Amino acid sequence: MKISTKGRYALRMLVDLADHRGEGYIALKTIAERQDISKKYLEQIVPILTRSDILLTNRGFQGGYMLGKDPAHITVGEILRLTEGSLEIVNCIISDGRNTCSRSADCPTLPVWAGLNKVINDYLDSITLQDIVDQAAEHFANDYMI
Amino acid sequence: MKISTKGRYALRMLVDLADHRGEGYIALKTIAERQDISKKYLEQIVPILTRSDILLTNRGFQGGYMLGKDPAHITVGEILRLTEGSLEIVNCIISDGRNTCSRSADCPTLPVWAGLNKVINDYLDSITLQDIVDQAAEHFANDYMI
DNA sequence: TGAAAGCCTACAAAATCAGTAGTATTATAG
DNA sequence: CTATAATACTACTGATTTTGTAGGCTTTCA
Numbered sequence: 056m057k058i059s060t061k062g063r064y065a066l067r068m069l070v071d072l073a074d075h076r077g078e079g080y081i082a083l084k085t086i087a088e089r090q091d092i093s094k095k096y097l098e099q100i101v102p103i104l105t106r107s108d109i110l111l112t113n114r115g116f117q118g119g120y121m122l123g124k125d126p127a128h129i130t131v132g133e134i135l136r137l138t139e140g141s142l143e144i145v146n147c148i149i150s151d152g153r154n155t156c157s158r159s160a161d162c163p164t165l166p167v168w169a170g171l172n173k174v175i176n177d178y179l180d181s182i183t184l185q186d187i188v189d190q191a192a193e194h195f196a197n198d199y200m201i
Numbered sequence: 202m203k204i205s206t207k208g209r210y211a212l213r214m215l216v217d218l219a220d221h222r223g224e225g226y227i228a229l230k231t232i233a234e235r236q237d238i239s240k241k242y243l244e245q246i247v248p249i250l251t252r253s254d255i256l257l258t259n260r261g262f263q264g265g266y267m268l269g270k271d272p273a274h275i276t277v278g279e280i281l282r283l284t285e286g287s288l289e290i291v292n293c294i295i296s297d298g299r300n301t302c303s304r305s306a307d308c309p310t311l312p313v314w315a316g317l318n319k320v321i322n323d324y325l326d327s328i329t330l331q332d333i334v335d336q337a338a339e340h341f342a343n344d345y346m347i
Numbered sequence: 348t349g350a351a352a353g354c355c356t357a358c359a360a361a362a363t364c365a366g367t368a369g370t371a372t373t374a375t376a377g
Numbered sequence: 378c379t380a381t382a383a384t385a386c387t388a389c390t391g392a393t394t395t396t397g398t399a400g401g402c403t404t405t406c407a
Binding site: 096099114118 | 364365368
C-alpha cells in the first residue's frame, strides 16, 4: 500500500516547475539535477503528463517542459491518477466506481473500501501545486524567524 | 497503491467471526469455505492476528479461532496495520512519524504525504467490525423491503 | 491412539518496481 | 545544411513483493 516513485517523482517535478514558473521551457536535465532524480527514468514518466493538459513540451534545441495550467488549478489527485494509473485502493473496485468481484453484491467490506477511496481522492483533490509552493515558502520564512 | 489480499482476507475473516460471535471456536476450514479463500493461505495470515489480542486460538480437536475483543472495539485500521505491515503511503515516512529521506528537511511534498497518512488512518480507525456487521444487516433489510 | 485441528517453513510462479540502455526524432543556431 | 541539444520511443533487466502451494510437525480431545 504505497505510492510509487513514479507518482512521487512526477509531483516533485511539477512542483519544481511551479517554483520556476515564468522561466519558459526548462530542460529535463536541469530538473533531474535539481531534484536528484535519474533523468532517464523521468523521461519515461513525463510523457504520461504531456498527454494531459498539465504539462507542455518542446523538443529540439532549448526545448524542455513547462506547466500547461495555472498551478492553482492543478491538483495532486489529478497528477497521481495519471501516474499511478488509478488511485483505487483495492482491486475489488475499478475506476468508474463499478466493481469487478463476483462477491460484490453481498460483500460487507466493500463499503469500507469505497469510503476509503473517497476519503483519499477528496483529500488529494483538495491540494494544488500552488498550495504546496505556498506552504514551502511559509516553512522557509519560519526558519528565518528563529 | 493497493491494499493486498492479506489485509482484505484478514478483514473478511474477522467480519465473518464477528457475524458468528457466540458460537465458540470456529475452524479455519469453515471460514475458508464460507469466504471462498484458500485455507492454506489464510493459515499464513492468521498468526499475525493471534499475536495481538484481537484473535484467540485453540489448537487440537475442535479447535479454531474466536474474536478476542468486542467487535465494537476492533477497528479496521488496527487490522490493516498488522497485516499490511504499515499503512504509511510513502517510503519517505516511517511508522513512528519520523522520516528517512535525506531531502526531508526541505522537501515541499512531504507535508502532502503526512496529511494523506493522517486522513487514511483516521478514516480506518473510525470503523469497527461492529459497524461493518451492522451496515451489512441494514443493507440486507433494505433488500427485503423492495 | 487416532483424527481433527492449528503451526511452521520452504518453495515458486507471476506481477510490479525502479531503473538502464540505445536508438530515433525534432528543432534551432550558425 | 549540418552539428548539436533536446525530447520520444522501445526493449531489457535485476530486485522485490504478491499470492499462493506443499508438506511435515505439534497439540488436543474423544
